[in-house]
Amino acid sequence: MTSLHDRHINPLILKDLNGANWHLEDYVKRGGYSALRRILEQGITPEQVIADLKASGLRGRGGAGFPTGLKWSFMPRQFPGQKYLVCNTDEGEPGTFKDRDIMRYNPHALIEGMAIGAYAMGITVGYNYIHGEIFQEYLQFEEALEEARAAGYLGDKIMGSEFSFQLHAHHGYGAYICGEETALLESLEGKKGQPRFKPPFPASFGLYGKPTTINNTETFAAVPFILNMGAENYMAIGRPNNGGTKIFSISGDVERPGNYEVPLGTPFAKLMELAGGMRGGKKIKAVIPGGSSAPVVRGDLMMNTDLDYDSIAKAGSMLGSGAVIVLDETRCMVKSLLRLSYFYYEESCGQCTPCREGTGWMYRMVHRIEHGKGRPEDLDQLFNIADNIKGRTICALGDAAALPVQSFVKNFREEFEYHVEHKHCLVPAYL
DSSP states (O other): OOOGGGGOSSOSTTTTOOSSOOSHHHHHHTTTTHHHHHHHHHTOOHHHHHHHHHHHTOBOTTTTOOBHHHHHHTSOTTOSSOOEEEEEEOOOSTTOOHHHHHHHHOHHHHHHHHHHHHHHHTOOEEEEEEOTTOHHHHHHHHHHHHHHHHTTSSBSSGGGSSOOBEEEEEEOOOOGGGGSHHHHHHHHTTSOOOOOOSSSOTTTSOGGGSOEEEEEHHHHHHHHHHHHHOHHHHHHHSBTTBOSEEEEEEEESBSSOEEEEEETTEEHHHHHHHTTSBGGGOOEEEEEBTBTTSOOEEHHHHTTOEESHHHHHHTTSOOTTOEEEEEETTOOHHHHHHHHHHHHHHHOOSOSHHHHHHHHHHHHHHHHHHTTOOOTTHHHHHHHHHHTTTTOSSSTHHHHHHHHHHHHHHHTHHHHHHHHHHSSOSSGGGO
């Protein structure tokens, strides 16, 4: 089994970590809080911090890939009232488990990144919304917050400056929908976690109706490293429009599932090599490259694809959160889709009719096909249902449910047709 150090290429966030050296003292020895200290002691302006983030090419690591510096520039710095900074650690999609490891191994990088973001946007209060099913990491993050407060890295007049920032942890309840930023805000406010209409966007009407910026855990954690090494050096790690490193969570039929931090643009074949290749020497059949909501890609195509936003888009999918699910030749694609369809059916908040009704409809049809009761017209009907969900819901959960259905049927139609015609699976392992 590989150590943490063997799993990465040019790591930043997960460099030199062993699971025991996450405390403040260890982080400071690795250069932690030096970026925040330099900003405050040298009087680096918020505008310069945002300009550096823009120059670095850092894109949101939660899935959307929106440029971070540009997002920070949307915050109205001169707004006279309270503003908020929120970290989205509600990591609940199948295949995702990178953010919990950031909090487990390097929580102070996240704290420092949020403090820098608060300084850049003129914010004094922040929250880290943590997924309800990772309680140990939540407790550890609370401990890291106490360490930072005691050392003067959080609170009033940080490091003797005029900058103050209070950061709190909020433990969710495990609802996948709260990973959507406005549903997260509703939950933070103590209400049912259901998405809001946009516009207005959180930058103008967010938490408690005040301007709010929301970023992913990995996005914030990258900020101190960018400011320490320089925007150009960070951009040079990756490739144009895809700067820096990315943590990929690889699971499924590989020898060494886990988190691997590599430069954006790294070939998928290299990630597979780091993960020890296919389990048991079997052939690769399919890959979901960006979490379960991303369209599935045939394995042979994915083996010739690089891990960056643009290359994966050309392959017909999305980089998303970087959650890579690998399926070998023994996996039934109908059964795999059935499990995913059930997840989105169960996790739909029910607010929008297309999603509330459509996710259940798709699940029941795939269930029928898997259990030998499918009809020839079901495959085209699945496409039709998915088309009538996509783009017709308040948030992207509808699309997240529809895209896997369409991509599974499109890329592995022969298996679905075999199920319909023969009433059982094409894959020998399932006979």
